[in-house]
Amino acid sequence: MTAPSPGALAWHQDRTIVRCPDPAIEIHDPRFEPYRLGSAVVERLWTGARWAEGPVWFGDGRFLLFSDIPNNRILRWSEETGTVTVFRAPSNYSNGHTRDRQGRLVSCEHGARRVTRTEHDGRVTVLLDQFAGKRLNAPNDVVVHSDGSVWFTDPGYGILMDYEGGKAPFELPRNVYRLEPDSGVATVVAGDFDRPNGLCFSPDERLLYVVDTGAPGHIRVFDVHDGRLSNGRVFVTMRPGGSDGIRTDRDGNLWSAAGWGGAGFDGVHCYAPDGALIGQIHLPEACSNICFGGAKKNRLFMTATQSLYAVYVEAIGAQVP
Helix, strand or coil, rough: CCCCHHHHHHHCCCCCCCCCCCEEEEEEHHHHHCCCCCCCCCCCECCCCCCCCCCCCCCCCCCCEEEEEEECCEHHHHHHCEEEEEEEECCCEEEEECCCCCCCCCECCCCCCEEEEECCCCCEEEEEEECCCCECCCCCCCCCCCCCCCEECCCHHHHHHCCCCCCCCCCCCCCEEECCCCEEEEEEEEEECCEEEEEEEECCCEEEEECCCCCCCEEEEEEEEECCCEEEEEEEEECCCCEEEEEECCCCEEEEEEEEECCCEEEEECCCCCCCEEEEEEEECEEEEEECCCCCCCCCEEECCCEEEEECCCCCCCCCC
């Protein structure tokens, strides 16, 4: 990674007045230039979490839900009012969220060690809480395929300690799963990760990207065919920090939350389909997860340690309900 320019570190200085184009949005490759809006700046929408995670956009209600894991709650940011209220507490230490093709909320719960779906009437349906007769570890992040199948990672961070769940022994390997909601049948689609974490499909769903936040510290990509994965290979290795939540845009670029690398690294990294780093959005906190939203699906929302951020880009998120 090239060294950040002095202006790119402006987030660590006074941002009362921000010069446009925002120096916190850095171009590494000309291919990123079309996605940067000259008059759009990175905005801190709210702060006050202990570890913010799992943003998911509800366009039909003009709001965003996101997790505050240690505080055991799901928060709701309103686009109309700019306010943050409690959506659900306790939340079973929920982490990652998405929506299925019927617009229902699908959540990974550390505390209850399960994947759930919130029905339109508010009822919570348990999609999966065990595999092969053993309890799941602590499901982390989740996506839904256009065929309705639910794909999620289970690295077990929620049972490592009491801060984001409840400390407990592991009963299963740290797998990536595919679940058929109608039948309740789950299969392991990848079992060779250290800590599988964020995941997302390419726009055409022919590829699945999966982050490993364990020792490898990389993002892998797989070919997808008939609900199975093949030809796994390393897409990018992130150093000196690592990745977490990821999303693709309609052009096939991969946008990755980035953290634990310090100033000049933390924020969001954008990779072209060939794996080249083409742009960065610098934040003053480790970024945990991201999603596209807004009326035109061109607003990038970022959860980062204690805060919620957003920036408009000239990219449209893929697979946004």
